[in-house]
Amino acid sequence: MKPIHWKIEATDGKARAGTIVTRRSVIETPVFMPVGTQGAVKGIRFEWLEDELDARIILGNTYHLFLRPGVDIINRFGGLHKFTSWNRAMLTDSGGFQVFSLTDLRKLNEDGVEFRSHLDGSKKILSPEVSMEIQAALGSEIVMVFDECPPGDAGYDATKTSLELTARWAARSKARFNDVQSASFSLSPASEEQAEACTLNGKQALFGIIQGAGHLDLRRESLDRTVEIGFDGYAIGGLSVGEEKVVMYEVLDQIAHQMPNDAPRYLMGVGTPEDLVEAVNAGVDIFDCVIPTRNGRTGSAFTSRGKVNIRNAKFSTDTGPLDPNCECSVCKRYSLGYLRHLNNAGEMTAATLISHHNVAFFLSTMRKAREAILESRFPAFRKDFLSGLHENNAEGV
Ligand SMILES: [Zn+2]
Structure with a gap:
């Protein structure tokens, strides 16, 4: 019995439309x-994510949750779903990406990485084994292996050394993952209905991560070594880290497209709406990125006509919506002029409303891409979508 079921429903070129059935939701x-860094998608209530935006899966950050509130407290609640009240699927990252961003605060060796918490300076250790144990306690549907994330400009030799370490850590992650899963580790589905809908064993899925920066031969080597170990899904890591x-x-x-056909493909931490559509075109299925909410907090909106900077004076008397092609509740109700006023006045509602729209736009873009693949018109969708994005950008907004 597999922890998730993956099925491809249609392909159009390399683009794929599929379903991932998890114990908590069908994706x-x-x-x-959407990224729920500290157990919350910044500025957006779960009711909205479920009822209006219909997000089927969110991401939780192991690093942040490990440091605060800590595994003991989340355990007392019976896992991250019960702690947060999010009832649908969750993917947790391994914590590696955040730890390796702390260049001055960490010490790396074969075992793992020792680092100082950015919160209180206390000494902590993350390793493949520790990461698997934390993610088991969090109870996510999809667990990521613990990998090393070298900087994008690390150079060929350093990238090769790093991916070899990542391959050894992937094998150790899988071994510890299997131990933890076979232990008395069980979680109940959100409802009986869901339990019946998915004949799943209630355990977690583990995804491997392909590294190798911009070096295609190293990417292929990393892919081969990761597939050889064998995972429920495969991710591309180490992109959008400063490279062209x-x-x-x-x-x-x-x-x-060389990643296994019979497993979901996940592009980690990328990117803009354009990046997402281009990656779908290349055969990727799953994405996450903080930019819809991060940009939302600074008054920057993603729309079907390109990026909109809400601070632009020309919007002060604009009675139209952020995006006339968007169906979200923010675009249905609020004017650009009002949103601009809220942002200028420093009202936190501005951040909430623009983040809400941005997440809606990312989710609906992927839904439209899916419909296009199912109807064998993805190339036309891609062309129209990308040319639409340049409408505003061409005006220098
Ligand atoms: Zn909208």
Whole structure:
């Protein structure tokens, strides 16, 4: 019995439309996962994510939750779903990406990484084993292996050394994952209805991560070594970390379709709406990124006509919505002029409303891409979508 069921419903070129059945929700792909860094998607209530936006899966950050509130407290609540009240699927990252961002605060060796908490300076250790144990306690549907994330400009030799360590850590992650899963570790589905809907064993799925920066031969080597270990899904890590966009697109174009067909493909931490559609075109199924909410907090909106900077004076008397092509409740109700006023006045509602729209736009873009793949018109969708994005950008907004 598998912890998740993956099925491809249609393909159009390399693009794929599929479903991932988890014990808590059915995820239709391509899909965008809003990021719930500290157990919350910044500025957006779960009711809205469920009822209006219909997000089927969100991401939780192991690093942040490990440091605060800590595994003991989340355990007392019976896992992250019960602690947060989010009833649908969750994916947790391994904590590696955040730890490796702390360049001055960490010490790396074969075992793992020792670092100082950015909150109180206390010494902590993360390793493949510790990461698997934390993610088991969090109770996410999808667990990520613990990998090393080298900087995008690390150079060929350093990237190769790093991916070899990542491969050893992937094998250790899987071994510890299997131990933890076979122990008395059980979680109940959110409802009996859901339990009946998915004949799943209630355990977690584990995804492997392909590294290798912008070097195609290293990406292929990492892919081979990761597939050899064998996982429920596969992710591309280490992109959008400072490399040129053309390098990222080349890696996606050359590598994504070579990842196993019979498992979901996840592009970690990327990116703009354009990046998502281009990655779908290359054969990727799952995405996450903080930019819809991060940009939302600074008054920057993603729309079907490109990016809109709400601070622009020309919007002060604009009675139209952020995006006339968007069905979200913010676009149905509020004017650009009002949103601009809220943002200028420093009202937190501005951040909430623009973040809400941005997440709606990312989710609906993936739903539209899916419909296009199912109806064999993805190339036309891609062309129209990308040319639409340049409408505002061409005006220098
Ligand atoms: Zn909207």
